[in-house]
Amino acid sequence: MTGAEVDFDPADPASFESWVTENIRIADTDAGGHINNTALAAYVESGRVARLRAAMWDRNPGERWVIAHLDIDFRAEAKPPGEVRIGTRLMTMGTKSVTLAAGLFKDNICIATARSVMVFLNGTETAIIPDDVRDALSRD
Numbered sequence: 115m116t117g118a119e120v121d122f123d124p125a126d127p128a129s130f131e132s133w134v135t136e137n138i139r140i141a142d143t144d145a146g147g148h149i150n151n152t153a154l155a156a157y158v159e160s161g162r163v164a165r166l167r168a169a170m171w172d173r174n175p176g177e178r179w180v181i182a183h184l185d186i187d188f189r190a191e192a193k194p195p196g197e198v199r200i201g202t203r204l205m206t207m208g209t210k211s212v213t214l215a216a217g218l219f220k221d222n223i224c225i226a227t228a229r230s231v232m233v234f235l236n237g238t239e240t241a242i243i244p245d246d247v248r249d250a251l252s253r254d
Contacts, residue, residue: 122203124217125189125224130201134164138194138220149192149225158186158216158228161200165214166232169250176237177244182211183231192220204251205229210240212251 122129142153166179192198198220205213216228234243243251 122215124201124215124227127199127201127217127219127222127224129215130203130217132161132165132168132202134160134200134202136160136198136200138192138196138198140194143194147193149194149198149220151186151188154186154188154218154226154228155184157198157200157218158184158226158230161202161216162214162230162232165202165204166251169247173244173247174236176235177241178235179232180235181230182233184228186226186228188226190223190225192223192225196220198225207243207248207251209242210234212243 136157138149138153142149142156144150170177170179198218201217201219203215205215207213211231211233214230214232216230217224218226218228234241234247
């Protein structure tokens with residue numbers, strides 16, 4: 115997969131095969147008791163890291179991903195207690211970067227969707243994504 119975005123609905127849990135679950139902590143809430151925006155960004159990170167690590171488990175220590183862009187669309191309020199399920203999938207893959215989509219769900223309701231652009235590095239320089247990593251990421 116390169117270039118064009120895959121057509122799917124990030125608010126639909128059926129769009130995702132890669133999942134992680136996070137417990138909602140009181141520290142994740144704002145003064146009104148809602149899950150706050152920084153906690154949602156951390157939940158997106160949990161899903162993104164799990165998805166990328168699955169493709170990178172045996173790589174050299176200098177090879178890594180850094181985030182270049184993150185956008186989050188807030189779709190519904192959510193409060194503790196409970197869990198947030200985070201689905202993550204590949205949207206696009208370029209030569210040196212990937213775009214990942216995420217859907218965040220509490221009680222089967224989509225509370226947020228997100229898009230993360232990740233750049234591949236070898237040391238401190240951008241690098242071409244290795245073929246084996248590309249293959250592993252394409253298995254959505």
